[in-house]
Amino acid sequence: MVSSVGIVSAQRAQFDTPLQFKSGAVLPRYELVYETYGTLNADRSNAILICHALSGHHHVAGYYADEPKNIGWWDNMVGPGKPIDTDKFFVVGLNNLGGCHGSTGPNSVNPETGKPYGSSFPVITVEDWVESQARLADYLGIQQFAAVIGGSLGGMQAQQWSLAYPERVRHVLAIASAPRLTAQNIAFNDVARNAILTDPDFHGGDYYAHGVVPTRGLRLARMLGHITYLSDDAMADKFGRELRVEKLNYGFEVEFEIESYLRYQGDKFAAYFDANTYLLMTKALDYFDPAHAFAGDLNKAFATARADFLVVSFTTDWRFSPERSREIVRPLLHNRRNVSYAEITSAHGHDSFLMPDPHYLDVMYAYLNNIHRENAA
Amino acid sequence: MVSSVGIVSAQRAQFDTPLQFKSGAVLPRYELVYETYGTLNADRSNAILICHALSGHHHVAGYYADEPKNIGWWDNMVGPGKPIDTDKFFVVGLNNLGGCHGSTGPNSVNPETGKPYGSSFPVITVEDWVESQARLADYLGIQQFAAVIGGSLGGMQAQQWSLAYPERVRHVLAIASAPRLTAQNIAFNDVARNAILTDPDFHGGDYYAHGVVPTRGLRLARMLGHITYLSDDAMADKFGRELRVEKLNYGFEVEFEIESYLRYQGDKFAAYFDANTYLLMTKALDYFDPAHAFAGDLNKAFATARADFLVVSFTTDWRFSPERSREIVRPLLHNRRNVSYAEITSAHGHDSFLMPDPHYLDVMYAYLNNIHRENAA
Numbered sequence: 001m002v003s004s005v006g007i008v009s010a011q012r013a014q015f016d017t018p019l020q021f022k023s024g025a026v027l028p029r030y031e032l033v034y035e036t037y038g039t040l041n042a043d044r045s046n047a048i049l050i051c052h053a054l055s056g057h058h059h060v061a062g063y064y065a066d067e068p069k070n071i072g073w074w075d076n077m078v079g080p081g082k083p084i085d086t087d088k089f090f091v092v093g094l095n096n097l098g099g100c101h102g103s104t105g106p107n108s109v110n111p112e113t114g115k116p117y118g119s120s121f122p123v124i125t126v127e128d129w130v131e132s133q134a135r136l137a138d139y140l141g142i143q144q145f146a147a148v149i150g151g152s153l154g155g156m157q158a159q160q161w162s163l164a165y166p167e168r169v170r171h172v173l174a175i176a177s178a179p180r181l182t183a184q185n186i187a188f189n190d191v192a193r194n195a196i197l198t199d200p201d202f203h204g205g206d207y208y209a210h211g212v213v214p215t216r217g218l219r220l221a222r223m224l225g226h227i228t229y230l231s232d233d234a235m236a237d238k239f240g241r242e243l244r245v246e247k248l249n250y251g252f253e254v255e256f257e258i259e260s261y262l263r264y265q266g267d268k269f270a271a272y273f274d275a276n277t278y279l280l281m282t283k284a285l286d287y288f289d290p291a292h293a294f295a296g297d298l299n300k301a302f303a304t305a306r307a308d309f310l311v312v313s314f315t316t317d318w319r320f321s322p323e324r325s326r327e328i329v330r331p332l333l334h335n336r337r338n339v340s341y342a343e344i345t346s347a348h349g350h351d352s353f354l355m356p357d358p359h360y361l362d363v364m365y366a367y368l369n370n371i372h373r374e375n376a377a
Numbered sequence: 378m379v380s381s382v383g384i385v386s387a388q389r390a391q392f393d394t395p396l397q398f399k400s401g402a403v404l405p406r407y408e409l410v411y412e413t414y415g416t417l418n419a420d421r422s423n424a425i426l427i428c429h430a431l432s433g434h435h436h437v438a439g440y441y442a443d444e445p446k447n448i449g450w451w452d453n454m455v456g457p458g459k460p461i462d463t464d465k466f467f468v469v470g471l472n473n474l475g476g477c478h479g480s481t482g483p484n485s486v487n488p489e490t491g492k493p494y495g496s497s498f499p500v501i502t503v504e505d506w507v508e509s510q511a512r513l514a515d516y517l518g519i520q521q522f523a524a525v526i527g528g529s530l531g532g533m534q535a536q537q538w539s540l541a542y543p544e545r546v547r548h549v550l551a552i553a554s555a556p557r558l559t560a561q562n563i564a565f566n567d568v569a570r571n572a573i574l575t576d577p578d579f580h581g582g583d584y585y586a587h588g589v590v591p592t593r594g595l596r597l598a599r600m601l602g603h604i605t606y607l608s609d610d611a612m613a614d615k616f617g618r619e620l621r622v623e624k625l626n627y628g629f630e631v632e633f634e635i636e637s638y639l640r641y642q643g644d645k646f647a648a649y650f651d652a653n654t655y656l657l658m659t660k661a662l663d664y665f666d667p668a669h670a671f672a673g674d675l676n677k678a679f680a681t682a683r684a685d686f687l688v689v690s691f692t693t694d695w696r697f698s699p700e701r702s703r704e705i706v707r708p709l710l711h712n713r714r715n716v717s718y719a720e721i722t723s724a725h726g727h728d729s730f731l732m733p734d735p736h737y738l739d740v741m742y743a744y745l746n747n748i749h750r751e752n753a754a
Contacts, residue, residue, distance in 0.1 A: 123627040180618065182617075183612040184609045187612065190633075190636045191597060191601050194597060195597055200577055220597065223567070223571065232560075232561045235559070235561045236560050240559075241559075250402075250500040256567075258560040259564075262567060287625065289618060
């Protein structure tokens with residue numbers, strides 16, 4: 001019986017041991033907001049960590065008592081009877097450090113100054129996130145995750161878990177991800193960042209003090225993002241050249257449906273997301289490159305991984321194309337790891353990893369059910 | 378013997394008959410800047426019109442006496458012994474109406490007000506351009522072009538010539554073009570436009586009076602454009618993840634080579650191109666859709682074409698993919714027109730149409746040499 005995890009509530013964990021970032025910066029203390037679903041079993045072997053992507057957060061499944069329409073971003077994947085089955089697993093979702101959904105980030109008040117961190121919040125990396133997530137695991141009494149799962153930027157964190165903590169994760173599920181970004185992907189991120197950085201309301205990242213928000217830049221960043229999350233064909237099918245207006249107005253207001261969609265998405269995002277967090281997230285994406293320390297050799301980078309892997313890609317995803325996923329598979333095979341690879345035929349581009357495609361859900365269900373069986377054995 | 382057309386100079390033509398735009402707006406008078414290369418033959422049958430794309434202009438080939446390094450944008454294609462051979466053809470290049478390289482456009486002074494047109498310059502369409510180009514042909518005494526040639530947006534003008542003036546053009550060469558934009562392409566244009574429109578220095582298009590230019594927006598538009606003009610692979614080969622700096626600086630300054638390239642291109646473009654012209658050019662791209670009047674039926678749209686066609690696409694061009702070029706070919710075949718189609722293997726994405734790829738140049742040379750022979754026969 002497939003159902004929702006139902007009413008959930010966010011929790012907070014406070015960490016008072018200073019965290020040194022890869023950049024050298026030190027955060028003396030921080031908080032992480034997280035949610036859990038399901039029950040940790042007696043031997044604490046059924047925990048799964050969900051790592052979020054650029055605009056995600058800790059609210060992965062279920063809904064809040066006072067906000068019944070605020071449903072978790074991966075509710076089609078996580079719940080009783082669903083692929084990440086909360087009847088079998090204890091599932092943890094968190095808002096990453098540097099985020100803007102409750103965990104300590106640029107828009108949090110720095111207790112040392114009484115003002116928002118703003119530009120003083122350190123640039124954070126995937127490695128730093130995994131370190132902070134390992135501390136959260138300690139806090140929750142989880143020595144080893146049955147699986148760490150993530151899509152896109154979340155998949156990078158899942159990979160990093162197997163490299164930083166090979167003994168603390170049995171399975172990595174890296175979905176619509178890559179072992180490092182291409183120049184094109186960095187380029188898209190850089191345009192998005194420049195839209196924010198050059199917005200006169202950005203004020204070098206300390207816009208909070210000015211009572212403004214770099215809405216224009218954040219809106220442009222999100223509009224551009226949306227183009228790259230959808231496939232060309234999906235966009236053509238959904239919007240084509242349909243007009244929003246009765247006839248062309250020969251001006252620069254919205255005319256085509258696609259323009260209306262993008263501007264709506266941009267406005268919606270700019271109203272709630274923090275621009276500094278957006279900058280941090282895109283930098284974390286750009287920086288992730290486990291092969292960098294090995295002169296670009298991914299085979300060497302993955303030599304220390306011990307986890308089994310499921311790598312999933314989607315045929316029409318051009319932002320993180322199947323070839324990028326195969327770049328994760330190949331070094332794992334080279335190192336004789338157990339790796340399963342599924343290339344899902346889906347029309348929805350990069351967004352496919354969030355969609356309830358039956359084939360995709362089946363692959364996830366089967367793989368996770370095997371983890372459950374091996375756990376029970 | 379392949380050589381340059383050498384020293385060239387721009388000329389101006391003044392038109393005092395009002396031009397009614399497709400929007401209904403009327404421009405009482407206007408000027409077009411143009412260049413010509415080669416010699417019009419006695420029966421005036423060897424004229425070729427070159428239509429430019431988004432950021433192009435009239436300076437197609439050769440160089441200026443006082444600016445020897447200012448070489449025309451298609452100098453590898455146009456000149457003595459080159460595919461568009463100025464020993465055989467009389468070649469005309471112009472700056473389109475609404476442009477910012479000398480023809481009447483938003484940054485020109487409106488004689489009726491003594492101020493730049495700015496926001497009062499009408500939104501212009503491919504159809505309007507072809508109308509203005511036909512008047513330029515009249516002015517030059519050219520009743521019929523041997524060929525009208527263009528890449529990208531220029532290819533749309535070339536197509537439109539065959540629809541608006543079927544008796545005035547014998548051959549159409551549409552390169553890296555499309556019979557209409559897809560939703561994705563409109564989306565990219567809309568993000569670029571929004572970058573300009575929301576720049577506080579835009580002032581509703583009348584920034585000239587404020588002594589400012591919406592540099593930030595234009596810069597972002599160009600950065601984004603460049604990503605889409607190159608192929609993913611070409612970008613990876615050229616830039617990869619190479620760093621511009623010695624080591625990561627964990628900040629938002631330029632770090633990767635690709636960032637340096639994009640920002641340089643953005644800055645360079647924003648320093649000379651007019652933002653209002655950029656808006657007009659992208660709208661002309663979005664609006665072009667000869668099938669619109671035929672309920673989307675391209676077969677019907679091309680029924681009146683009489684010209685022979687050469688359609689050229691490039692394998693790695695994802696902004697105007699080969700499939701878009703085939704959308705020009707199919708309705709022409711349906712209407713039993715003579716159409717040749719060449720899909721060139723090239724690594725350079727949409728920019729390929731400007732590159733001296735030998736196969737591409739050979740195809741162009743052969744096709745144009747046949748025009749010359751049929752002309753001489």
